[in-house]
Amino acid sequence: MKMLRAGLVLLSTMAPGTCALAADLTAPVREIVEATARNWEEGSSGSEEKVFSEERLKRVFSADFAAAFHAASKNPPFDLPEGETTGFPFDYDPIAQGQDGCPFKNIRIEDDGDGQVTALFNNRSCYSETTDAPDTVLIFHVVTEKGHAVIDDIYPVVDGNSGNSIKQDLKAQGGE
Template sequence: MKSLAAATALLFLAAGACHAADPTAPVKEVIDVAAGNWTAVDPASEDVFGESRLDRLFSADFASAYREASKHPAYDLPEGETTGSPFDYDPIAGGQDGCPFENIRIEDDGDGQVTALFNNRKCFGDGPEYQEDTVLIFHVEEEGGRPVIDDIYPVVNGNSGASIKDELKTIAADR
């Protein structure tokens, strides 16, 4: 009887491991939203960091840093609004200008790291600098039983760049 109970417990554990949350899911949604904002025809105008996404796709620490930084928007706000984007560029696309995202790939590198690669510079020209991928490293952790993005690091010249979360904290502290 004990061996039957032990075998049943092992089956439940194995089934639970098979249903582990996909760490690429929040990254895929962020990249899909950003890509939709940069399409050539009828681009969307969705905020990657909108309230519902902040609560659902990002860690509590990242969301808090974003909310504090958004009290210091990069641009003047319409009358009556008190918060806005703290960025004067698109941190996912990597700039203020860009092209439609092409060849999007999302890779689970393990240990909470997910890499997103895409080309969003091809429309600028044929030079080799326009053929290179934009690369973002997402740090994903589990919070409340689901994977959430805790930080984003753009890759610059083959090296991990500055933390987006640290940038948000600096904006909140400096303005």
């Protein structure tokens, strides 16, 4: 009983967020990757699921990422229709890593520890005459905010190396 009481006292004195070790860090990544995959399924044109919807920006992404997304939305890479003040801040799909692609195959989500989650999938196989088209690889930095695991940044892997931070690209586009 003394051990149980000591454990409870220790838990109550821990800094906020430290109990989040039990949070599934892969959950927000899986949601985003699977939503994107649904958008790329054959026959899905016209029924696009908004991966960066306002609801998801609040629930699945960190406050800092959402703020960078909103700021960059004011300076999209294309002309806005008259009367609109914001638009999608990318001229490509940042999860699929392109404007064109194939249905996603062999999706794998791996918790690499220390808040890093890697997503691997093949969305280029329809362009390859062989079956060994390279995987698209994204490294997600996941943090805990308000007791929930959220995506704070995304790094595409390019030629085996971590590419540019998508959040930093958004901040630069938003004028930060």
